[in-house]
Amino acid sequence: MADQLEMLEETDKSLSRRKFIKGVIAGGAATYSAGYLFRTGTVRAQSGAAGSVERLITLNVNGQERRVDVMKQETLATTLRYKLGLTGTKMGCDRAECGSCTVLLDGTTHYSCSVLTHSVRGRAVTTIEGLADADGTLHPVQQAVVDGAGFQCAFCAPGFIMSMVAMVDANQSPTRAEAAQALSGNLCRCCDYNKILDCAMSAADYTRGV
């Protein structure tokens, strides 16, 4: 059984998004939004990217080992949202433009819409659901956002908050300009940036314990 599982995990981690999109196009499923397509694998006869194989792999998500059946061309955002039920990670563009899908891989921000799930095996994936303690105690960054009444529609909030977490991990005393740089990979269409920056600054304060 163990051997079998090991074998199942033998997939090409180097499959890039570009190759994946090309594969989908070659596979005849090119439409308006090739990269946005999501496949459940219900129809076994259908093959998306040429040569793709579904594989059962293990991911480390929010500190837990999660077994999940992942298509070769599947993005991490899709896996999180549709396979693992972690819908806190949002998809606003699916093309690395908006940052709503930002998650941490080994503590560093990544657009999960543009990361292939197979490439994150062995890495620690942290999503918005993984920040608060099990007893509901909020992460200092989350608490700072709540206390500052941060965000309006908040569709961008999970992505921004992940970027804030990475920011305070790297720099607990950012200037306002440094905070803006740290959050510049995320878009807020309500354009509530001033309040977001206020929250980011108090998130750093909370992290320092002041």
Place this chain on the structure above:
Amino acid sequence: MADGKLFGTDYIPADLVAKVTGRAKYAEDFRADGMLFTKLLLSPMPHARVRSIDDREALAMEGVMGIITADDLPETDNLVGSDRALTMEPMYQGEPILAVAAVDEETAAAAIEKIKVDYEPLPFVIDPLDSLRPGGPNARVGGNTIVDRKEVVEIKWTAQDFEEAGDSMPMGEAEVEWEVGDVAKGLEEAHLVLDETLYHQSQTHHPLETRSCMAYWQNDKLTIHVSTQSTQRTAGAVARGVGIDPTQVVVIAEYCGGGFGSKIGGTVNMPIAALLSKKTGRPVMHRVSREEENAYGRARPGFQGRVKLGFRADGRITAIDLYLIQDNGGYGRSGDFTSASRCASLNYTPLNMRFRGISILTNTPTRAAQRAPGGVQITAMLEPVIDMAAKKLGLDQIEIRKINAPDNDTTYGSNEHHVTSAYVREALDKAAEVSNWAELKAQSGQTNGSKVTGIGIALSSYVAGSRGFDGLMVIRPDGKLYVHQGIGNLGTHSVFGTARVASDHLGVSWENTEVVWGNTSRHLPHSAVQAGSQTTHAHTRANLAAAIDMEKKLKEVAARTLGGSADSYVVAGERVYRRGNRGSGLSFAQAAEKAIELGGTFDGHEAPEDINDWTKGAVAGLAGQGLVGVAKDNYGGEGDLWSFVVGVAKVEVDRETGAVEIQHYTAVADTGAVMNPRGLAAQIHGGGVQGFGLARSQKWVYDPKWGVPFTQRLYTAKPPSILDVPLDMRAGTVDLPDPQNPVGAKGIGEAPFGAGVAAVLCAIQDAIGEFDLKRSPMTTDLILNQLEGVPQPITVLATDV
């Protein structure tokens, strides 16, 4: 008001913990057993007739569960007044023609590749002026404009109209025309007359959450998860789109990831998931991609415009002669251009004014209200012209606006309505104070290496409230006050803020106030749509009305239970008790139990006559659950509600590269008494920064040969990022109550946007001099061409370039 301790103070919105932990569920976050997915076939052409569809091969594919076309939509006798979810005559590239439901999206997309659609290409037009030329193309078969939302007619201007105009905008036959006073005389008497040709772009709303949707049926009841600004009012829109009664619809929309006017009563695509679900017998998820959002996600109409402005030597505007050509898209008729005329009339109170306008159909995405529809465009177009006049007349930018500013006695527009309140001079003074205008003014024109500083100030206005909706609340046997809200939750927090008025009136703590929202099965009252800055004004009134009803009933319950007259009781501290004897009374929990015993109007078994039928249904649904307070807002009132925002911007323009850095922004509002200070600052800053996008970067670009858009994504029509906002942003308010709202509140969503666009444009103009092309966005290349003296590659009126 009782003690008013919640109104006017900051608070943490009740939904915020869900939002920061990822628990907040937006439409695409829901799942259902057996859920299918749909993909749409979108028109590849800007205008065509679908002659036939062959979907046999697609339907035969494993995993394909159903296909719908326009034939599956409810019958309509009006195909021009507004667009529908699917069409057989696409009016723009990207308009949906059919939808496939399959077990997954890949299968649905593969099926679409197998469908053969036979199109008859039809003439198309992107630029309204092209359509107005003699012999020019029409966007629709039969004409280029729509009258009364149903009849397509053709209007062409004459060759002479075009010849006479020269480089200015031609002005032929208008569709809409009004004049107040005598414009010719006003211009004649003017010390200075400016005649300017102007352009404002069209732009997609692009909320961050696309209009995804998931639907399923249980017998004849449709449950639909949608991204909508409103909630109660969305049920009717779903019902119309699907062809069922509103009572058969449950709308679930606790959160909305932005709308800005593009999701007012819901979205055009809502029927697709619902009808596919009906057809297949399974839940259907419709995920909308960013390109699709650009196609059927709505857009602000652009304007081509010409204005003649007459000024006295002291800056007073003697006349405005305004002509607007509206780029309408293919359906209905947007109200933007007529709203724009009202904003111009109100902002400058000209002694004489004429407006002429025409709305021309184009084969571009369907237009809808976008945050201050018409107001943003006209503010962005006219404010830099006002600054030009100030410069020529030797006046300060604030002084020229103050001398023309509206006040409480102003009448405006074609029918000379008056406003409930307008504290614009106060707002201008406050903006000068908050921004430190004198210091900014001293920096105007200063250079720093290759960079030069410019400053700008802009006045923006928009409607800010409506009247006559219902309030509904219950005190349950747990002693808590449940305020039922039919308005939506798109991040303005008015769904919570307007509930606090009821808490204040009844003396209930915010901890013991529960807001019920986001699900029409939870008995929500008839409400304003969450749009047009209506809800703050409308629902403070409605909730106060219901709270007053609740207070009256609390006293009656106490009197019936404990004796004496209702008048001898008071409501305070979450109790109803005899005046002067707090011990002799009922807790709210006890009053709720008594109300259930008493029945009738007390517990919702009977409802007032004058409330909306929808609210009557909600009251019936709550019957027997507690003490019910319900009332229609009958305060009445006259005049129009408007809010105003003054924006102040400082920019630094690099004369070598054309780059613009916005270094300071102040926004000051006249929005009545402030309900939620932190929320207000967020609205006036956020709206202003949205404006930066229209001032600098966001626009459409179309291929004129094929009529297809190049700018479908966020990176090709870039909205402002966090690096585009100044680190120095300030907010202020005049905080003077509106006399026609019991708590003095007016709305604020709309007006901030135009202030942002116009203040930045004015500041850039202050830095580089009068624009050689008076258009938005003022992109880096246009700025650099002007600074270098290079001829601009486009004309001022060029559309979607």
